[in-house]
Amino acid sequence: MCAMLRSWTRANPLMALALMAAGGILGAEMTAAALPAAWCAALAAAVLALALSSGRSWLLLPGAALVFAFIHSTRTAETFGHPLRQVLQKADKPLPATILGSLLPDFDTTGDGRAHALCTTEEIKIPEGGLVCRQTAVLLVRLPPGARFPGAGVFELRGEVYLPRASSNPGAFDAQEYALRSGRVARFEAETLRRVADNHETPWCAFLEAAEHCRRWIGAKLTQDLEDDPETAAVIRAMALGVSAEADDGIEDAFRNSGTLHVFAVSGLHVALLGLIALALLRQLGLRRDLSLWLMTGIVFAYAFITGWRPSAARAALMVAVFVGAPALDRESSLQNSLGGAGLLLLAADTHQLFMPGFQLSFVVLWLSVIGSAPLLERLLPFTRLDPFLPPQLASFRQRASSQLRRWFAANVSVSTAAWLGSLPFILGHFQSVTPVAVIANCVLVPLSFLCLGATCLSLCASVLHLTGVQIILNNANWALAKAMVASAAWFAGLPGASFHLQPQMPRNDTPAMWRVLELPHGAAANHLRIADRHWLLDTGDEKGFRRVLRPYLRFNGVNSVSGVFLSHNDAAHVGAVEKIVDAFGPPRIFTSTQEPGGSDSSLSTLRRMMDSRPAMLHKLRVDERVVLSDDPAFIITAQVLHPSQEIQNARGDDRAMVLMLHLGAWRVLWMSDAGWLTEKTLVSSGADLRCDVLIRSQHEHDLAPATEFLLHAAPRVIICGSDARQPEARLPGSLVRHAGAHHIPLFDTWSDGSVELRFHKNELHVTAARGRDPAVLLPR
Numbered sequence: 175m176c177a178m179l180r181s182w183t184r185a186n187p188l189m190a191l192a193l194m195a196a197g198g199i200l201g202a203e204m205t206a207a208a209l210p211a212a213w214c215a216a217l218a219a220a221v222l223a224l225a226l227s228s229g230r231s232w233l234l235l236p237g238a239a240l241v242f243a244f245i246h247s248t249r250t251a252e253t254f255g256h257p258l259r260q261v262l263q264k265a266d267k268p269l270p271a272t273i274l275g276s277l278l279p280d281f282d283t284t285g286d287g288r289a290h291a292l293c294t295t296e297e298i299k300i301p302e303g304g305l306v307c308r309q310t311a312v313l314l315v316r317l318p319p320g321a322r323f324p325g326a327g328v329f330e331l332r333g334e335v336y337l338p339r340a341s342s343n344p345g346a347f348d349a350q351e352y353a354l355r356s357g358r359v360a361r362f363e364a365e366t367l368r369r370v371a372d373n374h375e376t377p378w379c380a381f382l383e384a385a386e387h388c389r390r391w392i393g394a395k396l397t398q399d400l401e402d403d404p405e406t407a408a409v410i411r412a413m414a415l416g417v418s419a420e421a422d423d424g425i426e427d428a429f430r431n432s433g434t435l436h437v438f439a440v441s442g443l444h445v446a447l448l449g450l451i452a453l454a455l456l457r458q459l460g461l462r463r464d465l466s467l468w469l470m471t472g473i474v475f476a477y478a479f480i481t482g483w484r485p486s487a488a489r490a491a492l493m494v495a496v497f498v499g500a501p502a503l504d505r506e507s508s509l510q511n512s513l514g515g516a517g518l519l520l521l522a523a524d525t526h527q528l529f530m531p532g533f534q535l536s537f538v539v540l541w542l543s544v545i546g547s548a549p550l551l552e553r554l555l556p557f558t559r560l561d562p563f564l565p566p567q568l569a570s571f572r573q574r575a576s577s578q579l580r581r582w583f584a585a586n587v588s589v590s591t592a593a594w595l596g597s598l599p600f601i602l603g604h605f606q607s608v609t610p611v612a613v614i615a616n617c618v619l620v621p622l623s624f625l626c627l628g629a630t631c632l633s634l635c636a637s638v639l640h641l642t643g644v645q646i647i648l649n650n651a652n653w654a655l656a657k658a659m660v661a662s663a664a665w666f667a668g669l670p671g672a673s674f675h676l677q678p679q680m681p682r683n684d685t686p687a688m689w690r691v692l693e694l695p696h697g698a699a700a701n702h703l704r705i706a707d708r709h710w711l712l713d714t715g716d717e718k719g720f721r722r723v724l725r726p727y728l729r730f731n732g733v734n735s736v737s738g739v740f741l742s743h744n745d746a747a748h749v750g751a752v753e754k755i756v757d758a759f760g761p762p763r764i765f766t767s768t769q770e771p772g773g774s775d776s777s778l779s780t781l782r783r784m785m786d787s788r789p790a791m792l793h794k795l796r797v798d799e800r801v802v803l804s805d806d807p808a809f810i811i812t813a814q815v816l817h818p819s820q821e822i823q824n825a826r827g828d829d830r831a832m833v834l835m836l837h838l839g840a841w842r843v844l845w846m847s848d849a850g851w852l853t854e855k856t857l858v859s860s861g862a863d864l865r866c867d868v869l870i871r872s873q874h875e876h877d878l879a880p881a882t883e884f885l886l887h888a889a890p891r892v893i894i895c896g897s898d899a900r901q902p903e904a905r906l907p908g909s910l911v912r913h914a915g916a917h918h919i920p921l922f923d924t925w926s927d928g929s930v931e932l933r934f935h936k937n938e939l940h941v942t943a944a945r946g947r948d949p950a951v952l953l954p955r
Contacts (some may be wrong), residue, residue, distance in 0.1 A: 183235075189514030189541075191238045192521070198239030199525050202246040211247035214240055246525035253354045258311055259337065261303045262360060266926075267899075268336035272299045273313065273362060275331075276373050279323045280314065281386050281482060289317040293331070293362065300335070311359040318364050326379035328371040333364040342693045342928025342944035345606070345730020346723045355526035385479045389415055392480065395637045396630060399646045400653055409438075409656045413623065414630050416440030416481045423721065425660055427758065431667035433594070433612020434619040437659070440481045442490030442536050443620070447627050449474050449494050455631075467498045486532050492516045493540075509544050513537060531604045535597055542596030543589055550588035558584050586617040602676065606730050611672035618662050626655040675729045686809040687838050689932040691870060691894050692727065693924040693944075694719045697904040698747040699847065699872045699896050702727070703836075705804045705811055708737045711755065711762075712834070712845055713748040720751035725758065738763040738803075740813065742847035743831040744771045744781040748872075752780060761791065765801060767832040768794045769818050775827075795832070796820070809839045809936065816862050817853055828874045829853055835866065838934045840954045842866045844888055850874030854884035864888040867939060867952055868932065872896040879909040892941050892950050894922045894930050920950040 183190045202214065218240035225233035253259070262269065275295035293315045298307040315331065317323070337360050338349040353361075393415055397407040409425060411417040416439055429438035436443050452473045456466040474494050478487040496519070497512040517537055520527055527533045558580040560569050569577075590613050601607055609615075633648035666672060690702045694715050700723070701712035715724055728736075736759040741749045743766075752764065764784075771781040784792060795801070797819045804811040817833035828848040836843040844866035846853075851874070857864060858881070869890035871880070893914055898904040906923050914921035920941070922930045928944030939952040 186508060186510045186514060188511045188518060190235060192514035192517035194235045194239040195242040195518060195521050196528055198241070198243035199246045199521065199528050201239065202243035202250075203529075209243070209247075211244050211251065214244035214247055218244055242521060242525060245522065249525055252310075253357060253359055256311055256359045257305070257307050257309060258298055258335070259354075259359055261300065261305050262335065262337045265303065268334040268363065269300050269302050271301075271333065271335040271362070273297065273331050273335070274328065274370065275313075276328050276375055277315070277324070277326065278375065278379055279382055279386070281382075288319065289321060289323050291315045291317060291323055292358075293329075296328070298335070312357050313360050313362045314353070314358050315362045315364055318366065321364075321367070323383075324367065324369065326373060326376040327369050328373050329367050330370050331362065331364045331367045333362055333366070335360050335362045337361070339695075341723075342924075343723050343727050344690075344929070344944075345726040345728075347726065355529055357524070357526075381479075385482075389417075389480050389482070392634060393417065395645070396633060396649060396652065399649055403653065406653055406656050406660070409660060410626075410630075410652055412439055413437070413444070413626060413656070413659075414440075416484055416487070423754075424757070425663075428660065428663040428667045431609065431673040432615040432619075432663045433609030433673065434615050434663055434666075437616075437619045437623045438663075439486075440484055441486045442493070442540070443623065444627060445474055445478060445487055445490035445494065447624050448477055448631070449498075451624075451628055451631050471495050471498055485527065485530065486536065489516070489520060489527075489533065489536050492519060493536075510541065513541055513544075531600065534600050538600065539593045539596045543593045546592030546595065547585075547588045550591055551585055554584035554588060555581075583617065586620070587613065590614075590616040590620075606675050606732060607673060608676060609673040611666045611669055615663070615666040618666075619659060622655055622659045622662065626652055626659065629655060674734050675732045685933050685935065686806070687804075687811060687934040689843070689934070690727075691896065691922075691924060691930040691932075692723055693929045694723060694747075694896070695898050696747065696901060697848075697873055697875075697896075697898060699742075700724050700748075700751075701845070701870070702731075703803070704731070706806075708804075709733050709735070710737055710803060711739045713742055713847065714739065714751040714755055716747050716750035717754060720754045724751060725754070728759065733759065735760040736762040738765065738801075740832070740834065740845075741766040741770070741781065742845075743767075743827045744775050744779050745827050745848065746780060748847065749780050753784070756788075756791070763793060764791050765793050765795050767815065767818055767830065768796055768820055769830045770794070770832075772827060772830065803836075809934075811836070811838045813837075816860075816864075817849065817857060826875070828876075833857065835862075835864075839936060841868070841934055841939055841952075843868045843870065843932075844890070846871040848872045848874050850877030851879070851881050852877070854881040858884050858887050866890050867955075868892045868894065868941070870894045873904045873907075875903055879907045880913075882909070882913065885910075885913055890919060891952055892920050892922070894941075895924070897923055897925045899925050922947075922950075 202209065218237055221233055221240060222237040225231065225237055273293060273295050274297040275293040277291040277293050280290040280292050293313045295311045295313060296308065298305065298311065313335070338353055340350040341348040393411045396410055396414055400407045400410070405422055405425070408417075408421040412421045426435070426438060429435045449470050453466055453470045456469055461469070471494060474491045478491040481487050493513065493516040496516045497509065500512070520533070558577060560566060560573060560577050593616070594613050598608070601609075629648050629652040633645050633652060636645040636648060686705070688704045692700045692702065692715070694700060698715040698719050699713045700715035700719065703710040703712065709728075714720065736755060739752060739755060739762050741752060741764065743749070755762065766781065771779060771785060775782050781792070795815045797815050797817065799815050801813045803813060814835045814837070815832060816835055818830045828850055829852050831847040831849045831853065833847070833849055833853065834845045836845060842865065844864065846869065849871070864884070864887045866888050867890065869888055869892070871893070873896070893910070895906055895910065897906040899906070906925065911921060913919070922941065922943055924930065926945070927947050930944070931942045933940040933942075937954060941950040941952070943949070
């Protein structure tokens with residue numbers, strides 16, 4: 175075994191060094207406090223000096239690990255340990271600031287209509303904290319309304335600096351950590367900007383703007399004559415240029431659930447396919463092999479820049495450059511060694527790439543595809559050969575064609591299987607998803623993607639030559655291929671068992687029920703109740719929250735289907751994602767009150783649309799009606815409707831919000847949603863038993879303070895409140911804070927404490943916040 179390892183290391187020294195570099199980065203990440211960067215540098219220098227003086231080449235491996243550990247420790251200190259971040263963490267709010275620095279355009283974050291830029295600071299002044307920081311930092315700047323990127327230069331900007339919200343919802347995207355690993359310390363909301371001086375980045379800025387202009391020109395040319403089908407045109411732009419934000423979410427879900435999302439958006443696959451197409455065209459022009467390889471490399475890098483220099487495209491372009499560099503110089507190339515060389519260069523440029531799912535999948539999948547596909551193909555080859563008793567020269571055309579087709583299919587299946595097996599641990603770890611159908615789906619979608627990209631290249635060539643008729647024919651051929659890809663992805667995704675989600679940990683058998691109050695912005699709300707292996711939702715949040723929070727959270731928890739959904743009232747921030755839930759997690763039972771939708775609600779509102787399109791799915795509940803969620807004799811769970819009665823006729827949605835009392839064994843949870851002062855008074859006067867162990871509430875649109883009489887009647891032992899400090903109408907009420915303090919009631923606020931988990935046991939109730947405050951433990955009354 176050791177001899178094989180030594181032989182492999184000698185044959186692939188760059189791959190061995192890359193693996194040690196990755197180990198050094200991981201070691202530095204896990205021991206950042208115990209092993210300072212200075213120690214890493216000293217140890218690396220000692221080991222490398224010993225390797226050079228003694229001639230022991232194997233010492234280069236630990237030397238590489240220590241060098242990259244030093245690089246990672248230094249880079250981490252530049253972002254995670256930056257003084258500005260520490261000040262903002264302590265303040266926990268946006269701070270007025272004046273910054274001086276150079277700007278570069280950022281074209282990837284303009285979905286809100288505001289222009290963005292990246293600012294490399296020279297000086298940051300924060301009057302409130304008394305901070306004057308001259309340590310360089312990169313900030314993502316949101317330019318003033320109506321302002322366009324002013325060009326390269328040094329600017330003085332005034333506004334507010336803040337940190338992105340760190341995610342407290344399990345499985346959801348953490349914008350703060352992603353920004354830090356991307357080298358961005360904070361964000362800046364600019365109110366004014368003033369040019370101070372020019373700088374040397376003008377050519378680079380002009381290049382970036384030219385690349386963006388080129389991308390827009392290509393997008394317009396590829397979709398010429400396709401204006402009648404904007405949905406498919408958006409798919410073509412997504413596959414060719416990476417503009418996936420324009421594509422329909424349902425189409426993206428089809429590619430995701432069929433395990434072919436790398437085909438839908440610009441990835442290393444597109445760069446590699448483009449390289450093959452470019453090389454074939456250049457060779458047809460009669461160019462020398464070495465010249466063709468260098469030109470192909472230039473085309474690949476140009477494509478990566480035009481698509482926005484996305485990490486996936488940049489990685490693939492560098493891989494291609496390293497791999498074809500050896501043949502272009504008349505040297506023998508090794509794919510594993512080339513892969514290791516590309517990995518070393520990328521990690522040297524940015525060690526945080528190692529923690530990005532795209533980097534892990536790109537390198538590991540390609541590496542294991544190279545290693546694992548050959549043995550698989552060897553096993554399939556007997557099924558592809560002609561009859562051994564038939565001389566090849568006597569085989570008919572049909573027999574030879576059949577053999578070639580089987581060989582092509584075997585090669586595709588072996589590569590697809592090796593890639594799927596290699597990606598499985600990472601897909602499970604990052605996305606808790608398994609897509610067995612991807613093995614076959616990729617055999618269909620990848621060839622279609624190759625044809626689609628080929629049509630794209632030919633269409634652009636025709637456009638450059640002003641062959642408009644040919645260009646339109648090729649665009650329509652591309653349209654047909656894109657439609658075929660979307661239909662194929664949807665068909666594969668719809669197959670039984672095509673994809674499913676697994677929990678990262680086995681469910682705790684000693685917890686009959688678990689409730690999670692999710693943190694959502696801008697007054698939205700969503701709750702998840704798990705009872706054994708069944709899942710219920712109480713409100714769903716809006717569509718944006720579904721994509722960013724609720725769907726990732728449910729997938730993280732291995733939820734493949736939802737048993738039922740309770741909808742409080744016809745407010746998009748609370749029920750806007752229910753149709754997405756129905757499509758993604760099967761047709762659940764949907765419950766709402768008899769007063770929904772309201773008589774004056776818009777025909778475009780969520781519940782009004784559902785009443786028109788899916789009336790059989792809505793079950794309307796009356797006051798005192800009960801829904802049994804679990805009939806387990808050891809832990810019976812029911813939901814009882816307390817409000818609104820049929821006498822409540824109010825056009826304001828918050829005042830007719832459904833109020834539920836959930837009985838979970840011996841525990842009582844009062845779910846109020848957005849119900850306000852009027853509802854609270856109605857409940858008190860109704861004589862209903864409002865006593866509860868836990869009160870879960872959101873903010874009423876106009877009633878900023880709860881009724882004290884209601885709180886005394888409910889007598890909650892824990893209060894959980896959904897809020898958003900950035901909006902006055904969604905802030906945590908001061909009167910509620912004072913009441914909780916006066917009566918010694920633990921108050922959990924999702925804005926400051928993050929999402930809140932309740933674990934119900936027979937004799938204990940544990941309430942835990944995501945952001946580390948002390949948990950509350952209740953015993954039965």
